[in-house]
Amino acid sequence: MIGIIGGSGLYDLPGLTDTRWVDCDTPWGPPSDQVFLGRLGDAELAFLPRHGRGHRVPPSELNYRANIAALKSLGVSDVLSLSAVGSLREDLPPGCFVVVDQFIDRTFAREKSFFGTGLVAHVAMASPVCARLGEHIGRALEAQQLPHRRGGTYLVMEGPQFSTLAESRLYRAWNCDVIGMTNMPEAKLAREAELCYASVAMVTDFDCWHPTHDDVTVDAVIRVLLGNAAHAQQLVARVSDALAHDAHAPGCACRRALDHALITAPAVRDPAMVQRLQGIAGRVLR
Numbered sequence: 697m698i699g700i701i702g703g704s705g706l707y708d709l710p711g712l713t714d715t716r717w718v719d720c721d722t723p724w725g726p727p728s729d730q731v732f733l734g735r736l737g738d739a740e741l742a743f744l745p746r747h748g749r750g751h752r753v754p755p756s757e758l759n760y761r762a763n764i765a766a767l768k769s770l771g772v773s774d775v776l777s778l779s780a781v782g783s784l785r786e787d788l789p790p791g792c793f794v795v796v797d798q799f800i801d802r803t804f805a806r807e808k809s810f811f812g813t814g815l816v817a818h819v820a821m822a823s824p825v826c827a828r829l830g831e832h833i834g835r836a837l838e839a840q841q842l843p844h845r846r847g848g849t850y851l852v853m854e855g856p857q858f859s860t861l862a863e864s865r866l867y868r869a870w871n872c873d874v875i876g877m878t879n880m881p882e883a884k885l886a887r888e889a890e891l892c893y894a895s896v897a898m899v900t901d902f903d904c905w906h907p908t909h910d911d912v913t914v915d916a917v918i919r920v921l922l923g924n925a926a927h928a929q930q931l932v933a934r935v936s937d938a939l940a941h942d943a944h945a946p947g948c949a950c951r952r953a954l955d956h957a958l959i960t961a962p963a964v965r966d967p968a969m970v971q972r973l974q975g976i977a978g979r980v981l982r
């Protein structure tokens with residue numbers, strides 16, 4: 697099953713058949729909303745609006761662990777994340793799509809791991825995005841002839857306020873390409889859950905650094921997003937179809953991310969923690 701996490705402005709997924717909204721609960725609590733299940737061609741989809749329908753939950757209060765655990769519990773193996781971002785580069789104007797391949801995580805007020813005292817794990821994050829999934833997204837954007845760039849660094853800020861001018865200039869000096877508030881710890885948790893994860897960033901604004909463009913506002917973000925919603929939906933359809941027929945998926949390294957990650961000696965593992973983690977790490981805990 698393919699998981700779609702819809703960001704700002706993307707609160708449903710039209711065009712599916714056999715649809716239903718289902719409740720999910722996880723050992724970390726409930727996700728942002730019910731999950732929308734349905735079929736699109738040969739693909740089974742599970743869609744979760746990241747902020748809940750109507751955009752109720754701000755980035756710092758999202759239960760990222762519950763969102764990822766809920767998708768995993770439904771049988772999701774690949775997660776396509778859709779996000780609104782500000783651009784930190786002149787050559788990435790609003791309306792452009794970026795297939796993100798790196799992150800700088802500047803968030804500080806979020807739970808970032810399923811693991812902890814009693815069962816410690818360290819997964820690799822050098823390549824935070826599934827290259828196979830990123831390739832499918834790149835091909836789909838090309839086929840749709842949408843303005844896009846393959847590869848880019850997404851700076852994840854805590855928010856909810858937008859950046860100061862000094863911060864925006866700093867992130868540009870760090871060679872970041874786009875800025876948003878949500879893809880971390882989402883990508884880290886997907887890796888811990890052994891899910892293939894990739895993010896498509898839809899540029900909605902030039903943040904606040906650009907000398908001849910207005911500073912970002914929610915209105916401007918939503919205006920650009922709504923103008924691109926149909927493109928995003930077509931992208932989901934193309935990528936889902938490619939994934940449904942991808943024979944390489946089972947061999948993907950993301951799906952074995954926990955092979956060498958657990959460090960707590962089996963004899964001193966907390967049994968309650970081990971129990972809680974069955975849905976996430978059961979493959980290596982049995």
Ligand SMILES: CSC[C@H]1O[C@H](OP(=O)(O)O)[C@H](O)[C@@H]1O
Nearest residue numbers: 703704755779780876877878917
């Ligand atoms: C509505 S502008 C700020 C908001 O939009 C982005 O969210 P998402 O990644 O879910 O599309 C950004 O990260 C902020 O949360």
Ligand SMILES: Nc1ncnc2[nH]cnc12
Nearest residue numbers: 780781782875876903912
């Ligand atoms: N400029 C910006 N900063 C942070 N998050 C955003 N989401 C969309 N535009 C953004």
